Amino acid sequence: MMMTPVYRKGGRNMNNVMAIINNALNESFLEQLTSHRSLASVPFAARYRLIDFPLSNLVNSGVTNVGILLQTKYRSLMDHIGFGKAWDLDRKKNGLFLLPPSHIYQANTPYKGDLQNFYSNLEYIEKSNQEYVIITSPNVAANIDYRDAFNYHLENNNDITIMYKKINNFRPNTQYSVINTDDNDRVIDMQVDPHQKDYKKVSLQRYIMKKDLLLAIIDSCVSKGKWDFVKNAIIGNLDSLKVYGYPFHSYATIINSINGYYKSNLEILKPSVWQDIFLKNGPIYTKPKDEAPTAYKNGARAQNILAANGCLIEGAVENSVLFRGVKVARGAVVKNSIIMQKSELGKNAHLENVILDKDVKITANKSLKGDINLPMIVAKNTSI
Amino acid sequence: MMMTPVYRKGGRNMNNVMAIINNALNESFLEQLTSHRSLASVPFAARYRLIDFPLSNLVNSGVTNVGILLQTKYRSLMDHIGFGKAWDLDRKKNGLFLLPPSHIYQANTPYKGDLQNFYSNLEYIEKSNQEYVIITSPNVAANIDYRDAFNYHLENNNDITIMYKKINNFRPNTQYSVINTDDNDRVIDMQVDPHQKDYKKVSLQRYIMKKDLLLAIIDSCVSKGKWDFVKNAIIGNLDSLKVYGYPFHSYATIINSINGYYKSNLEILKPSVWQDIFLKNGPIYTKPKDEAPTAYKNGARAQNILAANGCLIEGAVENSVLFRGVKVARGAVVKNSIIMQKSELGKNAHLENVILDKDVKITANKSLKGDINLPMIVAKNTSI
Amino acid sequence: MPKEEIMAMLLAGGKGTRLGVLTKNIAKPAVPFGGEYRLIDFPLSNCSNSGITTVGVLTQYKPLILNSYIGSGSSWDLDRNDGGVTVLPPYVKEGGGSWYKGTADAIYQNIEFIDLNDPEYVLILSGDHIYRMDYSEMLAYHKSKNSEVTIGVLEVPWADTNRFGIMNTNEDQKIIEFQEKPEQAKNNLASMGIYIFNWEQLRKYLIAEAEANNDSAGDFGHNIIPTMMDDKINFYAYKFEDYWKDVGTIESYWQAHMDLLGEKPELELQSRNWMIYSVNPNRPPQYLAESAQVNNSLINKGTQVMGKIIDSVLFFGVKIGRDAVVENSVILPNTRIASGAKIKNAIIGSNVIVEKAAQIGQEAANNEITVIGDDEIIPANSNIKAGMVVG
């Protein structure tokens, strides 16, 4: 069994590391799924939101001070995160901090980039009493233990450590940041969303550095009018700093396209993948919701599915992911689909390769069919 | 002793009333005090923030569902309110809801008025399971029990009930909304900040109405491009609806100017006033802060003051309000002043008629003097 | 602290002897129920939904698990700045201590706690019944009748009246006679063990009983209520007409689970009108494999199903192997049923391992229930006969 040690202050302990989850990213690639919520609160894997993964990873690694940079549409994220109780981060010292964007101070000035979000929360970063910082993002779902990467960062005397994963097949129409390293994993080039992907190492958008270095980089970038964290703060410093990669070998999925979102959900139906992502380095925590067990009624069929609680299944469901409270009436068939919270299918409705957002009602006998490479998306609250 | 009854559902019980604290008001009149925080989180009366008063009043009256409309600079408000634990509003059902402004959904569109905030949170209002709503504001400090006003609202069959207070002396340069009523307290006219104040009844900006009426009014106003809650939603309906006033007789102060803010703080030094405002209808709750008792050292002098915990007084303080962690060094003198959290006075410093915001450092031998009608304000973090 | 109008005292000390191996390690109110819950979730959720926010939980047998399960009470929205839920084991006072002699003695020994909360009324509940009930309606009834003691009752078949405390009422629901397990019942309204008392009055009777009678069984039904009856106190019956089940025996516990299944179960756990809350363990979603077959069953999160589930309830953390068949059974948390195992008409405890191709209760003919206690290992290919109890 894992032991929770009593960390002494400072040094190489994980309580000397704070984290920032950068939620000020472009999220338009998820189309309707992000029209009323931020990327971080997009439902994922039957009972989670995307942010549950980076947040739980940090907590399971022993990080106890996490700031979340907010930019737009964060109401549902605030509801979900609350004061961090699900992650045991509702603390007097350290804990969870929601960091609103600068436009709540200066309305109606154009947005320049995510470094603006770091910049308007400098005071939080400065006042945190950790020496190191991990910067993560909500669009990578994995079960990561940061302790080894942090030790590597210290032992190799890196200025910046970037976690990466080697990928052979890139999903089409998906944004990747790729890196090129020398034989010692020193990062010698990095590209954000290049058309031509010459490098196979994909950045997992997890960066480890000293907090003072982060503050210095922000200061330097902002004072020169550079506002992009990855392009300016990281890539802009590849030459001048010791930036190294750290490989991640377990399952990780980058959600930078609808196709990626859809395929990642279906991928998790593989036992080897869900064991990797749900169980490997500690549990994934999420806001608890009171729901009764899922009921499979007489005549129901359910094969190769992940389902949350509170569903009522009278029809047939296969190769699909059901969030809580989904209803599938008698005679209805669901195939290769993602059905979000409280959506309902009437009798004999048919869905194939479809993503239903929350609270969608499909009436009896309707049929929707997308393609396995181009799933159909039905927006929240739609009734047809 | 007051008894907490087990309310049955619906009807005339206070658990059939929800509340909205409208924090989308103009707050610029508090100058530097609101440059980094919203009006609602302005420190008041030694250990409170302004929002503590309306929020505690609601809770003490039995209201358990409170939404807070946010507009700008709400980071400190979020920190202060948290999930409402201090008000016992961290609940599974009902509880406290922070309602962010619409610009988190549509950035860079010009702000039209506070009805926009109501409008972008219609879903919350609609889904709340109470029939009635109290709309309040953060800029009135009082200890109000809403139960009598609500009973009056029901028994008189009012469409809208406005709480008011009769005032004989208006503070200069202060915004008041005044109403004129007939002999039965029916509101026949209402003016927002008129130069010439013909009416002596000042609106306390507490409105009671049916939730359905509020929703209908919002719909009607927004569809006609009217965006001001008081001017359009209330004054615009004086002719068509039964709008009645309900008088409030205990102490209440309207904080719509620096002068009003300053004088209200000093007014609370009167025992009759602090007993009214701190003790009358139930306690004023605030976020608890861990602080040791205040220490008065050898040679200290402290007369006619309200002080929070954690202060260290070596000098002389009189007719003043000290927030937590204030330090007054030997020989320093503080008179008729408001000193906010953690501000420090060096040896032999002199302050008279001054408002020090948080974390101000006044070095030894410095002297600052405002006028009793024009206090000097020193902004947060200033060191002189 | 403002005075509370009403507080609840929940008697949760029962050992639940008739539940046998299911209560070997835990008190009866902590017994798992319905795939997700423990028995005590029902009265606690009823309190929360009824607006009763001060609840004392009287534990006794195996109190640690209940104590840690209840925690701050936040799962039932009972973590209140004033009041909330407090677990009260029978603590040892200066003069020593003993287990509660009976229901009334349990309240008597906690007078100090109740006085701290200073309620007008006290609601007495027990921790082992499955039902949804709005106690605020009962309180309103109590007040409207000017009742001094109100007892929740339900109609039972006349044939069963000899198993219950029977309330003989007049047309106004006033209780005129109380018959404990009568051979010749005059009525078929049975006590549910739910009482509303006026605290000041009850307090006097409890003290009088304890002081007058050292040998008293300290029981409401046997001691306090008869004395109050003799004193012509106003008793009223409050009739409850919804689903209610005492799950005090293996048979009724199993039957209550079967009652949750079917097209329109009498107790619909998924109904959101009156939520039943629970501690809600954090588990991954349930996974039903390509080979899974499920029919008329309730399945909780954290389960992995590769076999066949018919007319059964699976708790969180249960794993069902390929070609395993579970029928008319209740599988408690974290139990693993290996491939090829066959289970019928059974209750399988928590953390049980049923190894490959084991057979449990296969030949069940007259609905005999087979029970496997917590933490047991049922070896591969073994055959546990119908009606057996292991553990």
Next chain:
Amino acid sequence: MPKEEIMAMLLAGGKGTRLGVLTKNIAKPAVPFGGEYRLIDFPLSNCSNSGITTVGVLTQYKPLILNSYIGSGSSWDLDRNDGGVTVLPPYVKEGGGSWYKGTADAIYQNIEFIDLNDPEYVLILSGDHIYRMDYSEMLAYHKSKNSEVTIGVLEVPWADTNRFGIMNTNEDQKIIEFQEKPEQAKNNLASMGIYIFNWEQLRKYLIAEAEANNDSAGDFGHNIIPTMMDDKINFYAYKFEDYWKDVGTIESYWQAHMDLLGEKPELELQSRNWMIYSVNPNRPPQYLAESAQVNNSLINKGTQVMGKIIDSVLFFGVKIGRDAVVENSVILPNTRIASGAKIKNAIIGSNVIVEKAAQIGQEAANNEITVIGDDEIIPANSNIKAGMVVG
């Protein structure tokens, strides 16, 4: 639940007989201290600040107040999803129950609770000492020495060694001998009653002691430690060199308050480096009237001061009338001192009313301390002589 490296067991059952009327209604660890705190806030805050997040609080005498004071533990940041603080009254088990015979018996009776948390090390603390201490440093020391039992010690004057358990150490701080209240001490390092044990080992000794010896006092100092010493277990002394005060007597309790005053008090409550947390009651700010005079005093919120306060500590809710004089005194919560009353060298309990012009301890010459117990009323113009105890 991941295994914890270390958990703390806080012995908070003490009746505190030597504190007399101050512990009439409450256990010693619940006694108010320092204007804002209760004694137990010190070890609980030390645990929280040291990163120890699983704490069992063993109560016994008057457990209800401590239970409700500790609540969910959120005041000390000890409301954890795993672990956190748990209050453990000596509950009555099936075979009956009794108060803990001694410190070790208290731990023995809670083996089941400790096992649930499955720690590597157990830290034993008591609930009635005033000090700031980083237990994680002590644990690091314990590990670095490969110690099996580490005992917190502090230097006492040689003259006082006969009042303490004295550790005779070698130059490596290894304890080679333990002398309980020796007449001829070989060292002046006294035990603070703070121990770190390896749980697995301690567990064995506790069980062996309980089984072997029914008459055992069940005490660490008298029973367990001598047996372990005999077995050549590795004991190390961990020297503590900051302010530490046992407030077990009226004199030391009063003196500890006086220690908080002055220009540079040894224990600076306002220091934010190692916060002492408390339940922090919600009260209005303190109000000092035009007529107030305060000198060298600590005053908490919720107080109203119209009189003269010299060298004193006022708890929350205290009211001091016009022309009243309070000198060298400690005034506990919610006590009212009417106008003209004079109080010197006194401890005035909670909820006391000192009526007009009453005199308390005025002629105190040799620092005799006058004590008024909780809830007393001191009539107008009465004269309570120095050194008297009322209540």
